[in-house]
Amino acid sequence: MSWWWLVLLVVLIGLIGLYLSMTAGRLDALHKRIDTSTLSLDAQLLRRSSVALELATSGLLDPAGAIVVAEAAHAARTAADGHASAIDRAEAETQLTLALEATLDEEEIAEVRQAPGGAELIDELAASAQRVQLSRRFLNDAVRACTQLRSQRMVRTFRLAGTSPWPKSVELDDSVPSALAEVKARPSAPAQDAT
Amino acid sequence: MNMRIGLVCPYAWDVPGGVRSHVSDLALTLRSRGHHVNVLAPVEEDDSLPEWITDGGRPVAVPYNGSVARLSFGVKATRRVRAWIREGDFDVVHIHEPLAPSLSLLTCWSARGPLVATWHSSHDRSRVLTAGYYIAQTAMEKLRGSIAVSQEARRTLTGHVGGDAVLIPNGVRVKDFTPEVHDRQRRRELLFLGRIEEPRKGLSVLLEAMPAILDQVPDLKVVVAGPGDSGDIREDLPDRVDRALTFYGAVSDERKQELLREAQVYVAPHTGGESFGIVLVESMAAGACVVASDIPAFRTVLEDGKAGRLFPTKDPAALADAVLSVLADDAARRALVTRGYTRASQYDWDTVVDDVLAVYESVRVPGEKVSEDLRGQALGRFAARTGFIRGRRQSGDNNAEGD
Numbered sequence: 001m002s003w004w005w006l007v008l009l010v011v012l013i014g015l016i017g018l019y020l021s022m023t024a025g026r027l028d029a030l031h032k033r034i035d036t037s038t039l040s041l042d043a044q045l046l047r048r049s050s051v052a053l054e055l056a057t058s059g060l061l062d063p064a065g066a067i068v069v070a071e072a073a074h075a076a077r078t079a080a081d082g083h084a085s086a087i088d089r090a091e092a093e094t095q096l097t098l099a100l101e102a103t104l105d106e107e108e109i110a111e112v113r114q115a116p117g118g119a120e121l122i123d124e125l126a127a128s129a130q131r132v133q134l135s136r137r138f139l140n141d142a143v144r145a146c147t148q149l150r151s152q153r154m155v156r157t158f159r160l161a162g163t164s165p166w167p168k169s170v171e172l173d174d175s176v177p178s179a180l181a182e183v184k185a186r187p188s189a190p191a192q193d194a195t
Numbered sequence: 196m197n198m199r200i201g202l203v204c205p206y207a208w209d210v211p212g213g214v215r216s217h218v219s220d221l222a223l224t225l226r227s228r229g230h231h232v233n234v235l236a237p238v239e240e241d242d243s244l245p246e247w248i249t250d251g252g253r254p255v256a257v258p259y260n261g262s263v264a265r266l267s268f269g270v271k272a273t274r275r276v277r278a279w280i281r282e283g284d285f286d287v288v289h290i291h292e293p294l295a296p297s298l299s300l301l302t303c304w305s306a307r308g309p310l311v312a313t314w315h316s317s318h319d320r321s322r323v324l325t326a327g328y329y330i331a332q333t334a335m336e337k338l339r340g341s342i343a344v345s346q347e348a349r350r351t352l353t354g355h356v357g358g359d360a361v362l363i364p365n366g367v368r369v370k371d372f373t374p375e376v377h378d379r380q381r382r383r384e385l386l387f388l389g390r391i392e393e394p395r396k397g398l399s400v401l402l403e404a405m406p407a408i409l410d411q412v413p414d415l416k417v418v419v420a421g422p423g424d425s426g427d428i429r430e431d432l433p434d435r436v437d438r439a440l441t442f443y444g445a446v447s448d449e450r451k452q453e454l455l456r457e458a459q460v461y462v463a464p465h466t467g468g469e470s471f472g473i474v475l476v477e478s479m480a481a482g483a484c485v486v487a488s489d490i491p492a493f494r495t496v497l498e499d500g501k502a503g504r505l506f507p508t509k510d511p512a513a514l515a516d517a518v519l520s521v522l523a524d525d526a527a528r529r530a531l532v533t534r535g536y537t538r539a540s541q542y543d544w545d546t547v548v549d550d551v552l553a554v555y556e557s558v559r560v561p562g563e564k565v566s567e568d569l570r571g572q573a574l575g576r577f578a579a580r581t582g583f584i585r586g587r588r589q590s591g592d593n594n595a596e597g598d
Contacts, residue, residue: 029307030336036309037339039560127553134361134557138340141359145336148357 023149024160030146034167037139041170042080044135045093048128049076052096055121060112065103072099090172100129101177109179122180129176140169197229198555201285201565204236205297207254207265208244211448213365213473214291214315217344220368221289221551222247224544228552235279235298237267251275251298259296260316261468262393266297276301277567285565287311287555293338294331294356303334307568309559313342314352314360316470331356337568339558342551345492347470363551365473366544372480373536374456384416385518386458386483388451388474389465391423391442397464397488402428403511404464404518405436411519415439420446420454455481459528460521463487466509472496475503476542479535484528486517502538503531 055061056070072095078084079092112118146167149155204218215236222232226247233247237254244250252272254265276298280288286309290299293312303310341360343349349360385408389396398419408415413435419425422445429437446454455461461478465488472492478485485503487493497503504521506513521528540546 026333026336033337033339036560036563037558040557043560044557130550130553131557134340134554137359137361138558141341142339145358149336 020154020158020160023152023155027146027149027155027160030142030149031161031164031167033142034139034146037135037142041132041135041139044128044131045076046080048125048132049073049080049093049096051121051125051128052100053077055112055125058117058121060115060118060121061103061108065108068099069096069103072096086168086170090170094173097173097175097177100125100180101175104177104179106179126176126180129174129180132174133176136170136172136174143167143169197231198286199231199284200225200233200555201279201283201288202232202234203251203288203290203299203302204234205264205266205292205295205299206237207239207267208234208236208248209239210254210265211445213471216448217313217315217365217473218291220366220544221548224366224548225552228548233279233283233285235276235302237265237272237298239265249275249279251279257296261395264295264297266295268297268301272298273301273305277305280306280565280567283565286563287559288565289313289551289555290338291315293334300330300334303337305568306565307337308565309555309563310338310565311340311342311554311558312338313344313363314348315344316348316351316468340554342554345471346495347492361550361554363547363554364542365471365476366547367473367476367480367539367542369480369540369543372452372455372477372539374482381459381483382416382457383412383414383522384418384458384460386454386461386478387417387419387421387464388454388461389421391419391421391425391428393423395466395468396421397466397509398428400464400466400488400509400511400514401462402432402436404515405439406433407512407515408518409435409439412522415522416441418443418454418458420444420451452477452481455483458483460484460486460518462514462518463493464514465490465493469493476539479503479532480539482532482536484521484531485535486514486521488514496538498534498538501531502535 052069052073056066056073059066061069072092076092076096079089084092109122112122150161150166155161202218202222204215206212206215208215218234218236222234225232233249235249235251237252238244238248238250239254241250252267252269252275254267256263256265259266280302288302288306288309289311290302291313292315293299293303335356335358341352341358342363343352343360344363344365346362349362352358352360385401387398387401389398391398401417405417417440419440420443425442429440432440443450443454455478461474461483463472463475463485467490469490469492472487475485475487475493475496479502485497487497487503487505488508489505490508494500494505497505499505504517506517521531
């Protein structure tokens with residue numbers, strides 16, 4: 001009888017081991033996904049603040065708006081150099097979002113677009129703002145999947161996550177300035193009513 | 196910047212269908228932008244394939260998500276998927292319907308790196324669960340970014356599977372549908388498109404409404420285009436309804452475009468199962484007036500009735516009223532058609548593809564490539580062999596995934 005128990009025990013331990021190694025593999029992949037998503041968000045945020053700074057120093061904005069955007073963009077760039085905490089950086093990026101929203105209304109954008117090189121800057125800014133939004137959403141989705149897996153009892157008991165820090169979602173206001181969002185809406189031809 | 200993009204279509208390339216045309220239009224639009232694109236799909240006849248399509252294996256007809264779909268799976272398909280990933284050297288692999296038990300799910304397993312997914316259909320909870328929560332979860336975890344084509348598809352994801360997605364609607368090649376500039380006399384007829392026996396396409400609702408419609412407009416013609424046997428349906432019909440009907444059977448994409456350009460009214464009496472309503476957009480692009488049931492997806496596409504007339508789902512009397520009202524009032528109908536065309540151009544592929552490219556760019560770090568995932572090998576083979584979809588091979592059966 002004891003013989004059977006032994007076999008059962010070995011099989012059980014084997015199964016648990018297989019499950020644990022598979023789960024560890026999943027966790028590893030999720031951590032990598034978070035790492036790349038973080039890098040991608042970082043790159044998009046940098047791109048956004050660079051374009052904002054370029055726009056502010058281009059002389060195409062009105063002087064007051066240019067100063068507001070330049071300061072916010074500069075603060076965002078400084079917060080990105082690694083010395084500032086994640087919370088401070090999120091705050092700086094949120095301030096940049098607000099500065100862009102306040103400065104870039106439809107009239108301002110229309111005027112900048114008239115100037116040589118202005119249209120490219122506006123398009124680039126709209127594109128980077130949209131990509132910031134996407135990257136952050138995808139990052140937070142990865143964080144959610146990872147924390148969900150890491151809260152499982154098996155994962156905690158066997159410390160499958162090792163020493164990697166608990167992933168944190170990135171919370172900041174990354175809304176695309178409303179006047180910029182309309183850049184995308186293209187005019188369409190009137191319908192040919194063939195009735 | 197040009198990218199190397201791999202697209203995965205889970206349904207047979209030879210059979211017309213919503214996901215299949217989505218993938219093909221996306222591939223064409225991306226190629227026209229100068230990107231390198233390769234599509235992996237199940238293929239029946241690989242004689243006349245363009246060089247940008249890779250044969251993922253012979254499709255097998257199995258019941259899936261409420262109808263019969265033609266899928267590829269098994270050891271051979273897995274091997275082809277892996278070879279495709281290895282040889283493709285892709286910057287991004289974009290998987291359509293990632294949980295479809297076909298090349299899509301196999302790709303989720305076999306690849307790692309910048310993977311993007313598009314969710315097309317809405318599933319109810321039980322279906323998602325039968326597909327295996329664990330399987331779904333492990334596949335989903337590898338997707339860097341998810342796209343949903345509609346709110347309904349997105350809700351499936353957030354509610355049942357867990358996860359978030361950005362909303363990017365289906366594209367339509369509006370130019371393919373737009374009527375010529377010269378004024379064409381439209382035929383005073385109703386057009387129905389879709390598989391005849393498929394209850395969710397709602398042909399029976401239209402047929403029940405016909406007597407009331409013919410009472411007012413006795414000479415109205417109705418064109419029914421879609422695969423299926425019309426014999427049984429015609430037997431039970433009153434004579435005058437039968438006389439009004441013309442059955443065209445399955446039609447090619449080009450013929451469908453023609454029909455949409457010729458008909459005055461396109462009727463979509465669907466009773467559910469649609470998560471987007473691409474045909475509605477196509478009809479609007481073709482300048483037909485749309486009369487559709489008020490399922491959530493259609494409500495969104497038709498802007499709550501501003502771009503087409505809505506009627507309560509499964510209500511033949513309401514359908515009859517709606518059709519009669521647009522036939523009787525030329526001005527109202529023209530207003531709907533004009534608004535509809537503007538609405539359709541918002542779904543033009545040339546606009547939509549920018550959003551898709553933005554997703555590609557935001558899921559990868561420069562220089563990153565998609566590579567083969569060797570961890571999934573044992574697991575992938577296991578799943579392919581036991582087959583959590585228990586379908587027998589049914590040859591000669593047509594595919595009926597959404598439209």
